Every structure is written in structure tokens, then in C-alpha cells.
Amino acid sequence: MRAATLDFLARHRRERLDPISDRLVETIQRENPAYRVDRVSSGDLRHSCVTNVDRILELLADAVRTGVRPDRHDDDPAYDAARATGRRRADQGVQLDDVLRSFRMGGRLVWEDLVDRGEHVLDAAELRVVGTQLWEVVDATSGQVAVAYHDQERSLVRADEQHRAEVWEGLLAGRGREPGFARDAAALLDLPYDADLVVVAGPDLDRRFADQRLAPHATAWVLRTDGVVGLVALRDDDPADVLTALRAAALESHVPLGASPVAAGFAAVGRAHRDAVVAWRAQGGRPGLATLDDRLPEALLLGSPDVATRLVDRWLGPLLALPDAESRVLVGTLEAWVAAGGSTTATAAAAHCHRNTVVNRLRRIGEVVGRRLDDGVPLVDLDLALRAHRLDVHR
Numbered sequence: 439m440r441a442a443t444l445d446f447l448a449r450h451r452r453e454r455l456d457p458i459s460d461r462l463v464e465t466i467q468r469e470n471p472a473y474r475v476d477r478v479s480s481g482d483l484r485h486s487c488v489t490n491v492d493r494i495l496e497l498l499a500d501a502v503r504t505g506v507r508p509d510r511h512d513d514d515p516a517y518d519a520a521r522a523t524g525r526r527r528a529d530q531g532v533q534l535d536d537v538l539r540s541f542r543m544g545g546r547l548v549w550e551d552l553v554d555r556g557e558h559v560l561d562a563a564e565l566r567v568v569g570t571q572l573w574e575v576v577d578a579t580s581g582q583v584a585v586a587y588h589d590q591e592r593s594l595v596r597a598d599e600q601h602r603a604e605v606w607e608g609l610l611a612g613r614g615r616e617p618g619f620a621r622d623a624a625a626l627l628d629l630p631y632d633a634d635l636v637v638v639a640g641p642d643l644d645r646r647f648a649d650q651r652l653a654p655h656a657t658a659w660v661l662r663t664d665g666v667v668g669l670v671a672l673r674d675d676d677p678a679d680v681l682t683a684l685r686a687a688a689l690e691s692h693v694p695l696g697a698s699p700v701a702a703g704f705a706a707v708g709r710a711h712r713d714a715v716v717a718w719r720a721q722g723g724r725p726g727l728a729t730l731d732d733r734l735p736e737a738l739l740l741g742s743p744d745v746a747t748r749l750v751d752r753w754l755g756p757l758l759a760l761p762d763a764e765s766r767v768l769v770g771t772l773e774a775w776v777a778a779g780g781s782t783t784a785t786a787a788a789a790h791c792h793r794n795t796v797v798n799r800l801r802r803i804g805e806v807v808g809r810r811l812d813d814g815v816p817l818v819d820l821d822l823a824l825r826a827h828r829l830d831v832h833r
Contacts, residue, residue, distance in 0.1 A: 444503055446559045447568075450552065451495040458551050459487040462544050469543065472536035482526070489519035491544060494575050498548075501571040517582040524586030528594065534587050538580050545576035602626060606660045610667065612708030620704035627658035633671035634702055636680050639714040640688070640695040641665045647690055651683035665718075667711065672700065685727040694721035697729045716740055722828050739826045746826035753823035756806045768806070771799045773824050776816045 463484050466473050473483060497516055501507065520541075527537045549572055553565070560568065605623050614620045624631040633656075643666050645659045656671040670680050677700055688695040696718025701710035713730045720736030721728040730737060739746040750758075757768050771789060775796070778784035782800070786793040800811045 443560060443564050446556060447499040447502060450555060451499065454551055455492055458547055459484065459491050462487045462547050465543050466540050470536055470540055472532050477530050477532060486523045490523060491548065493519045494548060494579060497575045498572050501575060502568055507574050517579060520579045520582040521586035524583040525590040528587045528590035534584060537583060541576060541580045541583060545573065548572065609707045610711045614704035614707045623704060629656050629658055629669060629671045632703060634700050635707060636670045636677050637698040637701060637707060637710040637714040638668035638670065638684060638695060639665060639718045640693050642693050643687060644691045648687035651687050652680065655680060681727065688727045689725055692725045694718055694723055694725060695727045696721060697727055699730055735822060736825055736829055739822060739829060749819055749823040750826050753807060753820050754827055768799060768803050771796060772803055775800065776821050776824055780816050
């Protein structure tokens with residue numbers, strides 16, 4: 439390339455940087471409405487235009503001088519201005535397409551200015567080389583803008599996810615009692631600040647299906663290491679339709695769910711979450727919905743595992759020690775008998791066998807455990823022992 443051409447490019451960079459940048463600012467503000475003053479200030483935009491036009495002219499001169507296409511390495515300091523612009527626009531919420539559109543505008547204005555100022559300096563062949571190298575530079579610069587934009591976007595998403603996780607953990611730990619924290623949590627989760635809530639807990643859930651069932655109640659969900667937790671904001675005082683929807687969602691997802699009693703706002707979420715977890719565990723792994731009020735005996739057992747273990751050992755230990763086939767039959771008969779309120783006739787109907795068979799099995803159970811079982815109301819501690827056995831809380 440002729441020395442005169444290289445001198446022209448160096449002089450053009452010195453003399454035309456400010457005029458090109460001023461024209462670019464005006465063009466972007468006029469033709470790219472995404473660059474509103476309340477999002478990207480005029481000072482910010484001009485700084486970006488000046489630094490990037492300067493780098494483009496510098497890279498252009500180097501490319502023309504060496505005949506080498508621009509380097510596109512992500513760590514090349516020549517693209518610092520482009521990367522800074524990409525990060526800043528991601529922070530400001532400007533769409534990447536609009537950012538890249540502005541860079542294309544800049545490339546066009548630089549080219550028009552080069553043609554206008556260089557028509558008496560550059561011959562046709564040189565002009566073609568300069569034009570080719572210019573658009574290579576603009577393309578490489580735009581690529582670095584996009585890389586930095588996406589990196590910053592991912593960082594913002596991670597930061598938002600971390601903040602969201604911290605808010606959830608704070609709520610479940612009881613920080614909803616702090617009015618400021620509760621208001622921030624309500625805004626972040628898009629839930630009414632003063633609404634009554636039902637807290638839901640389970641191992642998993644088809645949340646999309648659940649939201650369809652729960653509409654128009656507002657919901658928020660979080661997936662934690664031990665399962666899923668949800669908040670359902672009630673639209674009125676009666677949670678019946680919410681519980682019906684959750685029951686359908688649990689059955690559809692084939693999972694056990696627990697639901698808390700109604701929590702009076704965010705201040706009660708911590709306690710309600712503990713209640714929901716107890717109800718979930720009290721469901722014993724069976725698909726469906728359990729509320730705390732439905733599972734109060736199980737809740738007591740879950741809260742006193744030593745007592746639960748003692749009940750199982752005392753009532754069922756000898757039966758569980760029998761050969762597996764006999765053990766299953768006798769424990770199943772005992773469960774049916776307790777569920778039937780101690781009626782051998784009702785137990786026989788439920789177990790699809792003769793009443794005498796039930797009587798014989800109860801006699802055998804009595805011999806094994808050392809307690810006589812006659813018609814009548816089963817003992818409370820036997821009922822609790824069977825519940826503890828179903829929950830595996832004694833293990």
C-alpha cells in the first residue's frame with residue numbers, strides 16, 4: 439500500500455474522529471429509538487461512539503498497512519471499547535439487535551466519510567481494499583460486542599437467580615416477619631404483599647400444570663435440593679378450591695404433596711413451610727395431597743421419632759419378625775381391622791375373606807404380640823404404631 443494512502447488514513451483518524459462521532463450520535467438518536475435518553479444518556483452514547491470509531495479507524499489503518507484481516511481473539515485489547523459497550527448495553531437493557539444496528543450505522547458513516555474525503559487521494563483499487571478491510575473491522579468489532587453482551591447477560595441472570603434464591607431461603611427461614619424484606623420478596627415473586635398464602639411442598643411437581651389448575655390465584659415456585667416449594671396467594675378466605683387444584687396436580691404428577699394451613703401473609707411463611715413439609719412427609723410417599731389438619735397424628739409421630747419407634751417395636755415388632763409372607767398378611771389384616779373400627783365383619787368385607795378367617799388371624803396376631811384383640815374400638819397406640827410403620831418414621 440502506498441505511503442500516501444497510509445498517511446491519509448492516519449490523518450483521517452486524527453481530523454475526522456469528532457465529526458464522525460457527532461454525526462453518529464445524531465443518527466443513532468434519530469433512527470434507533472431503543473437509545474432513549476432515560477436508558478442511554480447522550481454523554482454515555484457519545485463516549486461509546488468516540489471510543490469505538492477511534493478503534494475502528496485504528497484497526498482499519500493497521501489492516502490496510504499489513505494486509506492482514508483483523509484479529510478476532512476475545513482477549514485482544516484492541517476491542518476493549520467494543521466489549522465495554524456490549525457489557526454496558528446489557529446492563530442497561532438495550533436489545534443486542536439494536537446495539538449491533540448502531541455499529542452498522544457507524545460503519546456506514548465511516549465509509550461515507552472515507553469516500554468523501556479520500557476520492558482525490560485513493561485510487562479505485564485502494565478504495566476497494568480500504569472498503570473490504572473496513573467491513574472486516576466492523577464485523578470483528580460487532581462480534582466482540584455480541585460476545586461481551588452475552589457474557590454480561592449471563593452474569594446478570596446468575597446474579598438475579600442468586601438474589602432470588604436468597605430471598606426464598608430468607609422467606610422459608612422466617613424473615614418474612616421483617617416488613618421491608620417481605621415487601622421486597624412480594625415484589626420479586628410478583629405476589630400480593632397482603633395476601634393470605636398456602637405453602638406447598640413436595641419432591642417434585644409439574645408446575646405448569648399446577649399453575650393452570652390454580653389460576654387465577656397467583657403463584658411462585660422454587661426448586662430446592664430437597665424438592666419443590668410453592669406459594670399460592672388466595673383470592674378469598676376459603677382455600678378449598680386451591681386445595682382441590684393442588685390435589686389434582688399431585689395426582690397428575692404422581693407425587694405426594696403437603697399443604698400448610700392458611701398463612702397470614704409473608705410473616706407466617708416460615709412456619710407454614712414447616713407445616714407443609716410435615717404434611718408432605720405424612721403422606722408417606724403416596725401420590726396425592728395431604729394437609730396438616732388431615733395428618734395431625736402423623737405430624738406428632740414425625741416430631742417424636744423415638745416414640746414412634748417405641749410404638750412400632752411394641753405393637754408390630756414381633757409381627758415384622760415373622761416370615762415375610764405371613765408378616766404381610768397379618769399386618770394387612772391388622773390395618774384393615776383398625777380402619778374398620780375393630781369390626782371383624784367390616785374387616786372381612788374389606789379383606790375379601792370370611793369373617794372366621796379374620797377372627798383366626800386376629801387370634802394369631804394376639805398370640806404373637808402378646809395382646810388379645812377382640813371386637814371393639816382399637817387402642818389409640820395401635821393406630822399410631824401402624825401409622826408410624828406406614829411412614830417408616832421408626833427406621
